[in-house]
Amino acid sequence: MPMITGMEKDRLTRRGLRLAWFIVVWDxxxxxxxxxxxxxxxxxxxxxxxxxxxxxxxAASVVIWQLRAGAASRLRPALRMIALTFYALAAYVVFEAVRDLIAQDKAGESLAGILLNVAALIVMVPVALAQRRTGQALGNPVLVAQSTETWMSNYLSISLLAGLGLNTVLGWWWADPVAALVVAGFAAWSGHEAWKEAGEHQAEHPGGS
Structure with missing residues (x-):
């Protein structure tokens, strides 16, 4: 990664903070x-x-906590906290989706859900791109991990649109819990990536926390 000046680092940090605060309000x-x-x-x-x-x-709050401090020592715990939230989401969604499939618990139609996910894609795809570019320019793995989480949310929107659309148009009730399992898969994968990134940071900075 090319070296950046202190002024450029401050500008990128402010941009990262603005993106994180936007995510807090939006989400x-x-x-x-x-x-x-x-x-x-x-x-x-x-x-x-x-x-x-x-x-x-x-996760965005973790990014704000880390960027405000500007401390490398906060990178590893921040990544671990984000990873744990991904695992928690995956566990919850798998439990609920499997329960619904076994009980054949049919979801109703949700036009509001469909419109919400369309809006989420329109708004959050540019945010995810800006996050990743900013995190890479700063060399900040926490911000990059947050951008991965935002991309995961975009993928979830696509899978949910497929599930909700099939349920609304064709009455395929099982599409909803199957879409939920896709959500869980993305969450688990993202958690693994964040945890691995934390381990790599520890290996590169063995004296850090």
Missing amino acids: LIEGAVAITAGLIANSTALIGFGIDSAIEVF
Whole structure:
């Protein structure tokens, strides 16, 4: 990575903080709408998406905590905290989706859920791109990991649109819990990547925390 000046680093850090704060505000609203729509439609995938929004709020808060300090010692614990939230999401969604498949618990139609995920893709794809570019320019793995989480949320939107659309148009009730399992797979993979990144940081900086 090319060296950057102190002024450029400050500018990139401010941009990273603005992106993180935007995610906090967006995901608080998105999560409330998703969970409400999921409860109304009895949709595990939508509820899981809402919980993912809450996890993204926490992860963005971790980014804010790390960027404000500007301390390399905070990189490893920040990455580990983000990884644990991914694992928690994966475990919850797998449990709920398998339960719904076994019980054949049918989700209702959710136009609000479909519209929410379309809006999420329109808004968050540019945010994910900006996060990754900023994190790479800063050489900050926590911000890059947060961008991966934002991309994961975008993938979840696509899988949820497929599941909700099939349920609404064709009545395929099982598409919703199957889409939820896709959510869990992305969450587990992202958790593994963040945890591995934390281990690599520890190996490169054995004296750090």
